[in-house]
Amino acid sequence: MSRIDMAKVAPEAYRAVFAMEKYAQANVDHTVLELVKLRASMLNGCSFCVDMHSRDALAAGEDSRRLFAVAAWREAPFFDERERTALALTDAVTQLGQHGVPDEVWDAAAKVWSEKELADLILAIATINVWNRISVTSQTQPPLEV
Numbered sequence: 001m002s003r004i005d006m007a008k009v010a011p012e013a014y015r016a017v018f019a020m021e022k023y024a025q026a027n028v029d030h031t032v033l034e035l036v037k038l039r040a041s042m043l044n045g046c047s048f049c050v051d052m053h054s055r056d057a058l059a060a061g062e063d064s065r066r067l068f069a070v071a072a073w074r075e076a077p078f079f080d081e082r083e084r085t086a087l088a089l090t091d092a093v094t095q096l097g098q099h100g101v102p103d104e105v106w107d108a109a110a111k112v113w114s115e116k117e118l119a120d121l122i123l124a125i126a127t128i129n130v131w132n133r134i135s136v137t138s139q140t141q142p143p144l145e146v
Contacts, residue, residue, distance in 0.1 A: 001139075001141075002138040002139050002140040002141070003137070003138045003139050004138045005138075006134050006138060017127065017130050017131065017134070020123060020126075020127040020130070021127050021131070023120075023123065023127075024120065024123055024124035024127050027120040027123075027124075028117075028120050028121060028124045030060065031057075031060075031062065031083075032082065032083060032086050032121075033124055034053055034056060034057040034060065034062060035057075035066075035070060035079075035083055035086065035087060036086055036087070036090045036121070036124055036125055036128065037049065037053040037124075037128045038050065038053045038054055038057065038067065038070050039070050039073065039087050039090045039091065039094075040090050040094045040125060040128045040129055040132060041053060041128065041132055042070065042071055043090075043091065043094045043095060044094065044129065044132035044133070044136060045136060046131075046132040046135050046136050047141065047142055048135045048140045048141060048142045049128070049131060049132055049135055050142075051142035051143075052142065054067050055146065063078070065078060066078045066079070070087070073087045081112050082112050082113065085105075085108045085109040085111075085112055085113065086109070086113075086121055088105045088108065088109070089101070089105055089106075089109045089121060089122070089125065090125050091105075092105045093122065093125045093126070093129070094125065094129055109121075
């Protein structure tokens with residue numbers, strides 16, 4: 001049971017966030033998008049989203065070892081350069097510090113992603129962070145059975 005049903009209480013705002021989600025799904029590589037969603041959800045402690053995105057990724061054919069390794073992606077050998085830069089950017093944007101996204105994170109991402117791809121990736125990261133904040137604040141729980 002959650003504290004509040006945002007879709008019911010603020011449907012217009014919920015639809016706006018959902019529109020951002022649809023944009024990300026249409027414009028970011030599906031594999032990268034699921035890794036980003038899972039990583040941000042882990043960092044934000046969102047059990048609902050960790051559960052949902054790990055199940056979605058598995059259903060889409062993602063390897064379970066890669067999904068488990070998202071928690072320690074820097075040390076894991078399972079990710080290519082684009083995935084690594086997307087995960088680094090996810091970490092930096094999700095844990096946005098006083099000085100923002102470090103230049104070395106941005107520069108590494110800009111070397112392997114086009115400007116449009118970076119814009120789409122940033123919007124995807126921002127979107128999952130909005131979902132995480134809604135779910136964590138409302139205490140939305142993952143289903144016990146699926």
